[in-house]
Amino acid sequence: MTTAPLNRSSVRGSALRRRALKTRGSTLLGILFLAIMLFPIYWMVNASLQPSGNTLSADFFPWNPSFDGYEKAIADQGRNLLTSLIIALGAVGVTLVIAAPAAYALAQFKFRWISWAMLAILIAQMIPGVVIANALYAAYNNLGLLNSIPGLILADASHAIPFAILVMRASMMSIPASIIEAARVDGAGQIRAFISIAMPIAKNALITAGLFAFLFAWSDFLFALTLTTTDEVRPVTLGIYQYLGTQVSNWSAVMATAVLSSLPAIVLLVVAQKYIAAGATGGAVK
Amino acid sequence: MTSLSTDPAVASSQRSGATSEQGAPKRRQGFWARENITKILFVVPAGLYLVLFFGYPVVKNLIMSMQDYTTKTFFTGEAPWVGFQNYVTVVSSNLFWPALLNTALFTVACIIGQFVIGLALASFFNRHFPLSRFLRAMLLLPWLLPLIVASATWRSILDQDSGILNQFLGTFGIPAIPWLTSPDVALLAVILVNIWVGIPFNVTLLYGGLQDIPEELYEAGELDGATGWKAFRHITWPNLRPVVSVVLILGVVYTIKVLDIILGLTNGGPANATQTIAVRSYQESFVNFEFGVGAAFSNILILISLVFAVIYLRANRRAVDE
Numbered sequence: 001m002t003t004a005p006l007n008r009s010s011v012r013g014s015a016l017r018r019r020a021l022k023t024r025g026s027t028l029l030g031i032l033f034l035a036i037m038l039f040p041i042y043w044m045v046n047a048s049l050q051p052s053g054n055t056l057s058a059d060f061f062p063w064n065p066s067f068d069g070y071e072k073a074i075a076d077q078g079r080n081l082l083t084s085l086i087i088a089l090g091a092v093g094v095t096l097v098i099a100a101p102a103a104y105a106l107a108q109f110k111f112r113w114i115s116w117a118m119l120a121i122l123i124a125q126m127i128p129g130v131v132i133a134n135a136l137y138a139a140y141n142n143l144g145l146l147n148s149i150p151g152l153i154l155a156d157a158s159h160a161i162p163f164a165i166l167v168m169r170a171s172m173m174s175i176p177a178s179i180i181e182a183a184r185v186d187g188a189g190q191i192r193a194f195i196s197i198a199m200p201i202a203k204n205a206l207i208t209a210g211l212f213a214f215l216f217a218w219s220d221f222l223f224a225l226t227l228t229t230t231d232e233v234r235p236v237t238l239g240i241y242q243y244l245g246t247q248v249s250n251w252s253a254v255m256a257t258a259v260l261s262s263l264p265a266i267v268l269l270v271v272a273q274k275y276i277a278a279g280a281t282g283g284a285v286k
Numbered sequence: 287m288t289s290l291s292t293d294p295a296v297a298s299s300q301r302s303g304a305t306s307e308q309g310a311p312k313r314r315q316g317f318w319a320r321e322n323i324t325k326i327l328f329v330v331p332a333g334l335y336l337v338l339f340f341g342y343p344v345v346k347n348l349i350m351s352m353q354d355y356t357t358k359t360f361f362t363g364e365a366p367w368v369g370f371q372n373y374v375t376v377v378s379s380n381l382f383w384p385a386l387l388n389t390a391l392f393t394v395a396c397i398i399g400q401f402v403i404g405l406a407l408a409s410f411f412n413r414h415f416p417l418s419r420f421l422r423a424m425l426l427l428p429w430l431l432p433l434i435v436a437s438a439t440w441r442s443i444l445d446q447d448s449g450i451l452n453q454f455l456g457t458f459g460i461p462a463i464p465w466l467t468s469p470d471v472a473l474l475a476v477i478l479v480n481i482w483v484g485i486p487f488n489v490t491l492l493y494g495g496l497q498d499i500p501e502e503l504y505e506a507g508e509l510d511g512a513t514g515w516k517a518f519r520h521i522t523w524p525n526l527r528p529v530v531s532v533v534l535i536l537g538v539v540y541t542i543k544v545l546d547i548i549l550g551l552t553n554g555g556p557a558n559a560t561q562t563i564a565v566r567s568y569q570e571s572f573v574n575f576e577f578g579v580g581a582a583f584s585n586i587l588i589l590i591s592l593v594f595a596v597i598y599l600r601a602n603r604r605a606v607d608e
Binding site for chain 1: 321324325327328329331332333335336339340342343344346347350355359360407410411413415416417418420421423424425426427428429430431432433434435436437438439440441442443450482485486487490491494539542543545546549550564567568571572577580581584585587588591595598599
């Protein structure tokens with residue numbers, strides 16, 4: 001570099017500087033786009049911190065934050081939030097227990113009908129929820145599963161199971177058959193090989209599937225709406241819907257509940273970004 | 287495995303199979319061999335689940351749509367067979383054609399909006415600049431929130447009198463628009479909100495597609511003078527085509543069944559301006575308790591999805607076969 005002619009290095013320098021300027025411009029533009037896209041979420045948080053009498057005519061920034069909305073939200077919806085949490089955790093358990101072995105089998109065993117199974121899973125993902133709700137209502141009514149947490153857990157798992165199988169299978173496909181075979185030679189049964197070899201290797205996919213199972217069940221509205229008929233079991237999504245049902249009388253409480261219901265998604269996106277990003281592409285295409 | 291049966295470790299792994307240890311020749315062969323049964327057990331729970339929670343509902347819907355299935359059915363257990371009567375009711379109902387038209391408008395408008403904005407943002411993020419990964423990940427947020435939360439938030443933003451959108455437009459002298467209360471604009475408002483929800487999904491898939499286009503193609507194109515728009519037309523678009531078709535078809539399949547957003551924003555109103563087939567199906571079953579009619583509506587929905595599912599599977603065949 002020291003021997004390079006002066007003018008040449010300065011040309012390169014200015015090109016680099018122009019490039020640096022361009023990337024900085026891109027970053028600023030990116031922040032602007034994100035700000036526009038996320039504005040409604042900002043507005044939700046802002047509205048939740050406004051004094052409750054002050055219906056909607058909110059300031060642009062909560063200069064005097066009031067937590068009245070949150071007090072009301074927790075008083076009204078605290079139990080519903082807990083219900084949602086229990087259902088979402090239950091759905092994670094059901095999803096992983098059902099989907100992980102299936103994903104392993106579809107990735108490692110040479111069944112002749114695998115392509116048919118994959119087809120069925122892809123189609124299952126496309127069936128409208130209202131079709132499932134329509135049939136489940138009658139069945140649940142007969143089985144006494146309406147207004148029950150187990151009923152909702154099982155139904156909510158339907159949001160995630162096909163997706164979870166696809167995501168975990170994709171990851172378990174990459175486990176070399178020789179590793180499994182070696183474990184089998186060492187005396188491990190199929191089940192041992194699955195639990196102590198495949199599961200640790202596919203850990204990331206397992207986490208991704210679990211996180212999405214949680215988010216899907218937590219966000220579920222349709223099954224909450226159709227498979228409950230009383231106040232007994234009431235997920236928070238339904239609580240929000242009821243807030244919205246008639247003329248909204250207390251916007252800050254509605255928005256506070258909305259913020260509380262958004263917390264899992266926000267926290268997971270920040271803390272577990274890697275897994276969320278993997279899941280966003282994972283289940284959709286393959 | 288049989289060739290290794292002298293290995294004591296393998297023998298011990300088979301200890302639970304009582305007959306298999308000494309009577310090697312007697313071991314059952316073929317489909318019902320113990321090995322195969324274990325393998326099958328791995329898929330039984332998932333298979334059972336898929337049958338009960340996807341297969342059964344589809345079949346049950348088909349049957350219900352041919353029955354006079356109402357609240358009474360739950361008390362008497364009787365659901366008289368009515369053949370295609372429910373479908374006649376559906377097609378001749380006042381709301382069917384408007385709902386079908388709304389479904390088409392909603393779906394097409396949402397797909398176009400999400401796709402165009404999604405592709406623009408995906409191309410933008412494909413430039414890789416400081417923070418681009420982080421910003422792109424944060425962009426997923428609208429998609430991860432519960433849809434009913436999105437509805438609630440947008441209800442406040444779109445409020446005619448005090449919503450921030452009308453206040454904002456007001457500074458340009460635009461009079462307050464009754465977004466969710468006027469039949470003229472309600473469908474548009476619902477479409478805008480659903481586009482907002484769908485953008486992240488489009489960005490993610492299209493960004494993945496853009497990433498898969500080899501850099502060398504652009505370098506070669508640059509030598510031939512293909513930059514900017516030309517590069518997009520002659521390099522990006524042709525190479526992105528497979529991903530584009532998947533994104534569009536999946537978009538259709540996911541958009542025609544949208545229910546949460548519409549119920550949360552307008553409940554199908556005002557004056558039925560945002561009725562779609564999915565909303566009709568829900569309301570017939572769970573508001574009017576005409577389960578047979580609701581099932582007929584949802585079967586029409588399935589039929590439309592199925593057409594696009596077939597197109598999707600053909601477009602995506604390579605990915606499935608892999």
